[in-house]
Amino acid sequence: MEVKPGYKQTEVGVIPEEWECPRIRDAAAKSSNATVGGPFGSDLVSADYVESGVPVIRGQNMSFSFVTGDFVFVSEKKARSLSANLAHPKDLVFTQRGTLGQVAIVPDGSFESYLISQSQMKVSLDRPRHDPHFLHQYFTSAAGQKQIVTSAIQTGVPHTNLGILRAYRFPAPPLPEQRAIVEALSDVDGLLGGLDRLIAKKRDLKQAAMQQLLTGQTRLPGFHGEWEVRRLGEIAKIQRGASPRPIDSPVWFDDSSPVGWVRISDVTRAGMFLLETTQRLSPLGVKHSRPVATGSLIMSICATVGRPIITQIDVCIHDGFVVFDNLEADQRFLYYVLKWIEPDWSKHGQTGSQMNLNTGLINGTRISVPPLPEQTAIATVLSEMDGELAVLEQRREKTRALKQAMMQELLTGRTRLL
Known part of the structure; x- marks a missing residue:
């Protein structure tokens, strides 16, 4: 395939000539334990969990861009004994087994450190060269997800390991351009987050309406007959x-x-x-x-x-x-x-x-x-709420498609921001 001037063919596709195509191991911080997996199974068991302390990152904490959700905890003493398996703010966490393709960033401000479980792996990046938010955007894109899935070990339950993780490649523009790309994609993420919250609120309202209307706790105006x-x-x-x-x-x-x-x-x-x-x-x-x-x-x-x-x-x-x-x-x-x-x-x-x-x-x-006219009125109210939800969900899907198109352009350098 002919490559247009100013671009080059790499393992992740065609990218601008001045961009690099490093492996994760080349982008990791030079400190010890920059890329590690979770502790051995016998080193972290449910009996180690306590009411508060250092949170443990499990699969259910990996569903969003940032590590979040309901955590279990280990004591500070237990965390110190497993210090090699700790993740810190701005580290990237990848799922090793379970729902492959989950990638999340350890957030600032919530906790000083997190313990990763046996099903996760973490990467501490050389941040003067690589923005973790940029790598997160790449590895959650269609190209990044394909790399994760196709490189996984398919015997038994599909899984990956540290060797495979360290070999992942990604396009790497200069740091200022990484940050400009992240800012552009984050704007769309903000729109998606707003739609997600609005849809969740509308669903909660609909559930409350069903509770009230289908049990007769709340009657629509003009209806008074017995049920x-x-x-x-x-x-x-x-x-x-x-x-x-x-x-x-x-x-x-x-x-x-x-x-x-x-x-x-x-x-x-x-x-x-x-x-x-x-x-x-x-x-x-x-x-x-x-x-x-x-x-x-x-x-x-x-x-x-x-x-x-x-x-x-x-x-x-x-x-x-x-x-x-x-x-x-x-x-x-x-x-x-x-x-x-x-x-x-x-x-x-x-x-x-x-x-x-x-x-x-x-x-x-x-x-x-209830009497038939009230049945029809209740169904109409709930149908209208479903219609509002459908419009919002369609808008969310269109916004997701827009983001995927933007990722395809920005993460390959077809469209340049700097």
Whole structure:
């Protein structure tokens, strides 16, 4: 591939000629223990945890740009005995096993030091040459994540080690340009953080609204009638799906068919409405399953139990779902009731190889039901809240896409800020 003047081909792709392409081991501080992993398993066990002291960085503390969250602690004495495994502000922490690709910066101001667990590795950088925020942006970019994943050891549970970490390469512009790139990307991170907080707040508000409206604790203006307690089986005909056997036979499936085959994964990644399925049934498959018309309310009863969804396409359901037909209630109201009680299903379901619900339990479940006009009004309020959340989530996805495009330009030097 021809490289345009002023650029060069490197292990991380084409970058400006004046940029370097060092390994982590070349960018680490010259001090001892600049790149280390966690202590040996027997050196840090749950019995070492105390109420306060030096925080321990575990996988659940690595979900954001900075190490954060609920920590467990070890005593100062224990931390001193494991001083080689300590991380300090502005160090980078990488996950070694578990959720590979997690990278976080140790923050300033919270604690003087942190102990990394057996599942993490830390890097102390030569900061006069390398900005940890720049390396964080690179290793959370698509290119950096690909390097982490493709270099991992795939036997058993995918994992990595210090040798692999030290060999990671990254593009390294001069420090002033690193900082300019970090500043530009941090502005977008600020937008994303604001959207994340707003979405979380809206979700909390919706949960509170469901608590109040679906239980009658708060009544919408103009509604005063009494509510009834009814069994689900009294307000719907609840029928379980059917699966053609053997389920993996190719004769049941046809990608050109207009009839979808609903799988649990189709439901778990969708919202209120099912718009598509990953598989489609042949006419023979439809004959041996349970067809469900567009606009039906279905619910998963196996594995992910109690997840309701309204179909927007013609589908068939297997015996891991039920369909609610002949409704004597507002469909969207019932959908929100099912969403509200979804977390409770697992307390009453049957356990085997997978959690599951039987139709007798579902039929006998009691819910509070207001008059139909109030049902519709409640469903409308909650639907509007869902609509607001959907707009914010779409905005967040667009902002994430914008950041990825910016990273592609700035972290390769295609667009220069200095």
